[in-house]
Amino acid sequence: MNVLLINPQNTGYYYKLGAFYPPLGMAYISSYLKKHGHNVKMVDMNAERFNYKDFDYSQFELVGISTDTVRFPLVVDISRYVKKCNVPLVLGGPHAAADYERILRDNIADYVVFGEGEIPTCQLASELEKGNRYPELDGLAYSKDGSIVSKKQDFIKDLDNLPFPDRDGLPLNNYKSRFDKNPATSIITSRGCPFNCEFCSASQFMGMRWRKRSNESVLEEIKLLVKKYGYKSIIFFDDNFTLDPKRAIDISEKILKNDLKISWWAFSRADEVVYNEEMLEALSRAGCKMLFIGFENINDEILEEFNKKLSASIASSVVEKLKKFNIDTFASFIMGGLKDTKDNVVKNMKFAKKLGAEIVQFSILTPYPGTRLFTKLKDKLFKKSYEYYDGTHLVFQHPNFNSSQLRRLFMRAYYYIYTEPKKLFKRGLPFFWRMVTSTTKNKIRYPLEVYPDIKQS
Numbered sequence: 001m002n003v004l005l006i007n008p009q010n011t012g013y014y015y016k017l018g019a020f021y022p023p024l025g026m027a028y029i030s031s032y033l034k035k036h037g038h039n040v041k042m043v044d045m046n047a048e049r050f051n052y053k054d055f056d057y058s059q060f061e062l063v064g065i066s067t068d069t070v071r072f073p074l075v076v077d078i079s080r081y082v083k084k085c086n087v088p089l090v091l092g093g094p095h096a097a098a099d100y101e102r103i104l105r106d107n108i109a110d111y112v113v114f115g116e117g118e119i120p121t122c123q124l125a126s127e128l129e130k131g132n133r134y135p136e137l138d139g140l141a142y143s144k145d146g147s148i149v150s151k152k153q154d155f156i157k158d159l160d161n162l163p164f165p166d167r168d169g170l171p172l173n174n175y176k177s178r179f180d181k182n183p184a185t186s187i188i189t190s191r192g193c194p195f196n197c198e199f200c201s202a203s204q205f206m207g208m209r210w211r212k213r214s215n216e217s218v219l220e221e222i223k224l225l226v227k228k229y230g231y232k233s234i235i236f237f238d239d240n241f242t243l244d245p246k247r248a249i250d251i252s253e254k255i256l257k258n259d260l261k262i263s264w265w266a267f268s269r270a271d272e273v274v275y276n277e278e279m280l281e282a283l284s285r286a287g288c289k290m291l292f293i294g295f296e297n298i299n300d301e302i303l304e305e306f307n308k309k310l311s312a313s314i315a316s317s318v319v320e321k322l323k324k325f326n327i328d329t330f331a332s333f334i335m336g337g338l339k340d341t342k343d344n345v346v347k348n349m350k351f352a353k354k355l356g357a358e359i360v361q362f363s364i365l366t367p368y369p370g371t372r373l374f375t376k377l378k379d380k381l382f383k384k385s386y387e388y389y390d391g392t393h394l395v396f397q398h399p400n401f402n403s404s405q406l407r408r409l410f411m412r413a414y415y416y417i418y419t420e421p422k423k424l425f426k427r428g429l430p431f432f433w434r435m436v437t438s439t440t441k442n443k444i445r446y447p448l449e450v451y452p453d454i455k456q457s
């Protein structure tokens with residue numbers, strides 16, 4: 001079967017900050033489909049021109065689009081054009097899984113896949129090929145005779161069974177991200193997260209059981225990135241790369257032993273860094289130049305509200321430990337927890353500046369559909385369109401802020417951090433400029449109103 005997969009253009013926070021990498025989720029689905037005999041064309045709207053309003057979708061027998069919340073209005077628009085060509089449309093991604101009933105009821109798509117898309121998308125393609133429009137498949141939902149048929153699926157137990165993502169099907173030369181002065185690309189070595197933080201969809205969408213690829217398989221893919229594609233910098237896009245310190249050490253040793261000479265960064269957690277000097281030493285020797293740490297807040301009550309299972313007291317020692325091993329800190333803070341106040345935001349800003357992290361990121365607490373935070377706040381949402389669900393806008397009625405107050409504090413926090421001379425010259429100017437321009441000039445508007453009954457503040 002001929003399948004078209006589309007990664008809609010991103011307007012979210014990380015994209016605004018310049019993180020712009022091949023969409024590996026889509027590339028995994030593509031390689032899985034190809035392995036099972038299907039023909040796949042991928043379009044990444046972040047990396048290539050794609051006039052979705054004037055495209056002949058009828059060359060394909062199935063169209064798949066992945067969506068998170070901020071891109072959902074665009075996906076709704078694309079879906080109108082796919083449907084005009086009478087081609088079956090399947091949506092996947094965190095937002096589709098969270099909002100599947102409405103998507104099917106409103107006929108935005110014919111099918112929704114839950115969680116990991118590889119197997120249900122591939123099985124759906126095979127069933128459609130046989131003429132079966134309503135297959136009963138794990139991980140698939142659709143509407144039939146006015147009722148929603150849905151079956152959840154188990155998470156993939158052995159990730160080594162998946163082929164490597166189909167990078168050759170993407171316009172690799174169009175991804176311009178660099179790290180440590182070299183062109184950089186991404187890899188995913190594990191899925192899921194056991195911590196279940198209230199605001200994060202990782203545990204809901206990919207499961208609370210952390211599933212890891214074998215170290216050998218990871219090494220093989222890194223070798224491919226270095227030797228076949230020529231990358232010297234890599235980003236481990238796992239939700240939590242250092243959850244198993246022994247594994248992180250082993251992967252680092254394999255990188256060294258194979259003389260791969262890469263520089264890389266990864267997502268980690270404060271507690272994993274503070275209590276694992278041996279791991280930091282191994283990571284550093286293997287080329288780790290930066291770890292992303294979600295400190296989130298310096299107020300323990302707010303950390304508890306987020307279910308972060310961390311104490312703010314370890315934040316300073318995280319940066320000290322990382323500095324000891326020449327690893328930069330990418331520190332992330334969230335403002336707008338329900339117990340947050342203006343004084344506390346200012347305290348966080350001052351703390352973030354004193355912390356000595358090389359990159360500091362602030363975001364505004366956002367209840368993304370599919371998270372536990374969304375369930376808690378769904379009656380308090382006032383922003384009418386999902387375009388605001390980008391981590392830079394307050395979208396719910398907060399006890400202590402209105403949206404413009406928090407937005408001003410958000411911009412002030414960036415200004416406060418990135419106008420410091422050291423940061424301004426090292427990373428600040430481009431980083432701060434991107435933040436300011438993207439949050440003030442982003443005029444993209446989509447017509448969908450998702451909460452029409454709720455008054456705009």
Ligand code: SF4
Nearest residue numbers: 193195196197200239
């Ligand atoms: S924020 Fe990090 S630690 Fe918490 S659930 Fe998400 S990935 Fe896991």
